[in-house]
Amino acid sequence: MLKILGRKTSSNVQKVLWCCGEIGLPFDRQDYGAEFGNTKSPDYLALNPNALVPTIDDDGFVLWESNSCVRYLAMKYGKGKLWPSDMQRAASASRWMDWQLTTATPPVTTLFRAFVRGDKIPPADVEAARVRAEEVWRILDAHLAGNTYVAGNELTVGDIALGNAIHRWYRFPIQHPHYANLQTWYDALCRSPAYKQHVLDSTSGNG
Numbered sequence: 030m031l032k033i034l035g036r037k038t039s040s041n042v043q044k045v046l047w048c049c050g051e052i053g054l055p056f057d058r059q060d061y062g063a064e065f066g067n068t069k070s071p072d073y074l075a076l077n078p079n080a081l082v083p084t085i086d087d088d089g090f091v092l093w094e095s096n097s098c099v100r101y102l103a104m105k106y107g108k109g110k111l112w113p114s115d116m117q118r119a120a121s122a123s124r125w126m127d128w129q130l131t132t133a134t135p136p137v138t139t140l141f142r143a144f145v146r147g148d149k150i151p152p153a154d155v156e157a158a159r160v161r162a163e164e165v166w167r168i169l170d171a172h173l174a175g176n177t178y179v180a181g182n183e184l185t186v187g188d189i190a191l192g193n194a195i196h197r198w199y200r201f202p203i204q205h206p207h208y209a210n211l212q213t214w215y216d217a218l219c220r221s222p223a224y225k226q227h228v229l230d231s232t233s234g235n236g
């Protein structure tokens with residue numbers, strides 16, 4: 030059975046759990062990271078030299094980097110669903126995963142550290158992240174004008190990469206511009222039982 034190593038409060042672990050939930054793929058999750066203090070053990074480092082979570086082990090095939098894990102699982106077990114059969118739709122979904130890492134998550138992480146973790150961050154940096162997050166979500170809001178999900182009318186790996194970041198952003202105690210398409214998309218995610226279980230109900234202050 031697929032093994033997932035990582036605490037369920039981690040946003041990156043949640044992507045993998047949600048992906049498995051959508052596919053209906055059974056897994057055995059083991060607690061690693063943060064309060065469990067076990068990612069620097071030689072055994073874990075041999076699997077993932079970054080000492081970060083998640084790491085997956087699929088019948089001896091070990092993989093880390095959450096988006097790569099989601100892509101792999103979707104390609105292997107969710108082809109035609111989470112991983113579209115159409116190459117252009119698959120590329121579009123994959124593009125939104127890269128956008129999540131490079132563009133959406135950095136400002137959201139700064140806000141998360143300031144508002145949820147309580148890290149001491151200079152107010153100017155928090156304000157810059159707030160403004161940047163608005164700009165970033167405006168881009169997705171405009172894209173969603175013609176799409177139910179980020180790569181068309183079906184949920185894909187692109188949505189899975191972004192689902193935690195949008196949930197966090199909506200929870201921050203800041204003013205949220207009315208982005209109608211973004212809100213409709215988030216509402217659609219919230220109707221997924223797997224998203225509810227692995228993202229909405231598992232969120233904590235750990236990151």
Ligand SMILES: N[C@@H](CCC(=O)N[C@@H](CS)C(=O)NCC(=O)O)C(=O)O
Nearest residue numbers: 039040041062063081082094095236
């Ligand atoms: N780019 C990596 C980042 C992994 C990462 O930063 N994971 C965090 C949790 S979200 C972590 O391992 N933090 C330290 C810990 O939990 O011990 C990925 O997407 O998998």
